[in-house]
Amino acid sequence: xxxxxxxxPAVYPMPVLMVAAYGENDKVNVMNAxxxxxxxxxxxxxxxxxxxxxxxxxLKRKAFTVSxxxxxxxxxxxxxxxxxxxxxxxKFEKSGCKAVKSGFVDAPVIEEFPVVMECELAExxxxxxxxCIVGKIVNTxxxxxxxxxxxxxxAGKLNALIFDQFQNGYYxxxxxxxxxxxxxxxxxxxx
Amino acid sequence: xxxxxxxxPAVYPMPVLMVAAYGENDKVNVMNAxxxxxxxxxxxxxxxxxxxxxxxxxLKRKAFTVSxxxxxxxxxxxxxxxxxxxxxxxKFEKSGCKAVKSGFVDAPVIEEFPVVMECELAExxxxxxxxCIVGKIVNTxxxxxxxxxxxxxxAGKLNALIFDQFQNGYYxxxxxxxxxxxxxxxxxxxx
Numbered sequence: 194x195x196x197x198x199x200x201x202p203a204v205y206p207m208p209v210l211m212v213a214a215y216g217e218n219d220k221v222n223v224m225n226a227x228x229x230x231x232x233x234x235x236x237x238x239x240x241x242x243x244x245x246x247x248x249x250x251x252l253k254r255k256a257f258t259v260s261x262x263x264x265x266x267x268x269x270x271x272x273x274x275x276x277x278x279x280x281x282x283x284k285f286e287k288s289g290c291k292a293v294k295s296g297f298v299d300a301p302v303i304e305e306f307p308v309v310m311e312c313e314l315a316e317x318x319x320x321x322x323x324x325c326i327v328g329k330i331v332n333t334x335x336x337x338x339x340x341x342x343x344x345x346x347x348a349g350k351l352n353a354l355i356f357d358q359f360q361n362g363y364y365x366x367x368x369x370x371x372x373x374x375x376x377x378x379x380x381x382x383x384x
Numbered sequence: 385x386x387x388x389x390x391x392x393p394a395v396y397p398m399p400v401l402m403v404a405a406y407g408e409n410d411k412v413n414v415m416n417a418x419x420x421x422x423x424x425x426x427x428x429x430x431x432x433x434x435x436x437x438x439x440x441x442x443l444k445r446k447a448f449t450v451s452x453x454x455x456x457x458x459x460x461x462x463x464x465x466x467x468x469x470x471x472x473x474x475k476f477e478k479s480g481c482k483a484v485k486s487g488f489v490d491a492p493v494i495e496e497f498p499v500v501m502e503c504e505l506a507e508x509x510x511x512x513x514x515x516c517i518v519g520k521i522v523n524t525x526x527x528x529x530x531x532x533x534x535x536x537x538x539a540g541k542l543n544a545l546i547f548d549q550f551q552n553g554y555y556x557x558x559x560x561x562x563x564x565x566x567x568x569x570x571x572x573x574x575x
Contacts, residue, residue, distance in 0.1 A: 194527070194528060195493070195500065195525035195526060195527055195528075196525060196526060196527075196528055196531065197523055197524075197525050198523075198524045198525060198526060198535075198536075198537070199523065199524065200426045200521045200522055200523060200524060201521070201524045202422040202425055202426070202428075202521065202524075203452070203499050203500075203501050203521075203524045203526075203537065204399050204401070204420065204421055204422050204428065204450075204452075205399060205452055205499070205537075205539055205542060205544050206397040206398075206399055206539075206544065206546050206557065207397075207399075207421070207422075208395050208396060208397055208398075210395070228421055228422050228423060229395065229421065230395055230398070230419050230420065230421035230429075230431065231393040231395050231398075231419050231431070231549070232419060232431040232513060232514045232516065233431070233513060233514065234393055235391045235393070236513050236514070237393070237395065238421075238429070238431070238513075238514065238516075240421065240422070240423040240424070240429070259395075261394070261395075261396055264561050267561060267562050267567045267568070268567055268568045268570070268571060269568060269571065270567075270568065271562065271564060271565065271566065271567035271568030271569075272568030272569075272571040272572065273568070274564065274565065274568070275565055275568055275569060275572055276571075276572060287571055288571060289571070302386070308394050308396070309386065309394075310394050315512075315513050316511060316512060316513045318509060318511055318513070318514070320507055320509055320518075321506075321507060322423060322424060322427050322429075322506050322507045322509070322518040322520075323423045323424065323427070323429065323509070323518065325423065325429075327511075327513040327514065330391045330392070330393065330394075331391055332388055332389075332390065332391060333388075333389045333390065333391060333392045333393075333394045334386035334387060334388050334389060335386060335387060335389060335394075336385070336386055336387075337385060337386075337387055340387065341551065343551075344389075345389075345550050345551050346389070346394065346396075346550040346551075347550070347551070348396055348397075348546075348548035348550060348551065348553055348555060349553075349555075351396060353396050353397065354561070355397050355539075355546070355557060356564065357539035357560075358422070359536050359537040359538070359539060360532065360534075360536050360537075360538070360539065361563055361564040361565065361566075362539060362540075362560045362562075362563055362564070363560065363561050363562040363563065363564060363567060364539060364540075364557045364558065364559065364560050364561065365557075365558050365559060365561055366397065366546060366555045366556075366557065366558055367555065367556050367557055367558030367559070368555065368556060368558070369548075369553045369554065369555050370455050370458060370545070370554050370555065370556055371458050371462065371553070371554040372552055372553055372554065373462060373465065373547065373552040373553070373554060374462065374465065374466055374552060375462065375552075376458045376459055376461075376462035376554065377458070377459045377460060377461065377462030377463030377464070377465070377466055378462075378463075378466060379459070380459060380460065380463040380467075380478055380479060380480070381463065381466055381467060
């Protein structure tokens with residue numbers, strides 16, 4: 194039996210995305226965002242508020258990066274979600290993280306996180322339902338330690354954080370339980 | 385050192401969403417979608433193609449449900465991503481799943497999946513970057529077996545599938561490694 198819980202947001206899993214952009218004087222700022230998803234093979238949509246320092250920065254520089262936070266860096270990742278660049282000018286320095294300029298876009302790459310998408314600002318979509326920043330992914334880079342032998346990113350090696358909005362938990366992935374376009378194929382043949 | 389991989393979609397984790405709607409003669413159809421995310425506290429955005437049978441159905445009925453697939457039902461969940469309602473009219477029947485009509489919206493609730501968001505069609509957003517179906521979440525319901533004692537959904541009990549777009553794997557959550565707005569709070573006090 195299902196129990197009614199009211200109108201609550203119930204997508205699980207959610208990612209823990211680190212959105213980074215340059216501000217005035219090339220000052221690095223980073224924010225933590227869970228409400229983001231791929232919206233085309235080379236595009237990412239971020240549902241973030243317009244008043245964040247990082248949003249204002251990326252609108253001016255027309256570029257940003259999105260990294261995946263991992264278990265090893267849970268402290269700075271969560272801190273990027275607690276502290277505000279609007280009220281704490283030295284937010285990034287306090288995190289202990291380091292950044293280098295992307296070789297592809299006018300935005301910082303945070304060295305600590307294992308995977309980064311380097312994005313140009315593609316579009317800002319404002320409707321009655323959403324305020325959405327869309328990035329065109331120009332390049333994706335990953336630490337060699339999280340790659341499989343086939344050269345692709347290995348989700349089992351990432352230790353990427355998973356956000357649980359039901360109870361504000363951070364999880365990591367457990368076991369692989371199947372393959373897509375495979376686990377259900379026996380039903381294709383049924384009858 | 386980070387290795388450049390080209391412009392690939394690199395959000396991880398992704399959810400495994402079961403989008404369901406009624407077609408002609410109240411025929412149930414369900415599709416598997418990974419590119420969806422909460423876009424406001426009571427709204428969900430789905431980046432799905434316009435030509436899917438389920439998309440056409442939900443546009444006509446102006447309602448749909450979104451369930452979270454779990455490990456126990458990986459076979460039908462994956463099958464809903466392999467088979468097309470456009471070419472296999474009895475897709476839902478072949479899955480072995482059962483559906484009941486939502487008490488909140490004009491759409492089917494799949495009984496097997498542990499969490500469901502019952503949605504009215506709120507908006508269709510077409511831009512140069514995206515084709516996006518937005519649902520207003522009218523109610524969320526969950527099996528009592530996946531609730532914590534506090535009445536909230538327990539991510540640790542869900543066994544929700546996680547989609548790995550890098551290598552087409554399905555994972556489930558492992559251990560909880562921290563709490564949001566908590567894991568990084570010691571950095572707030574630094575200096």
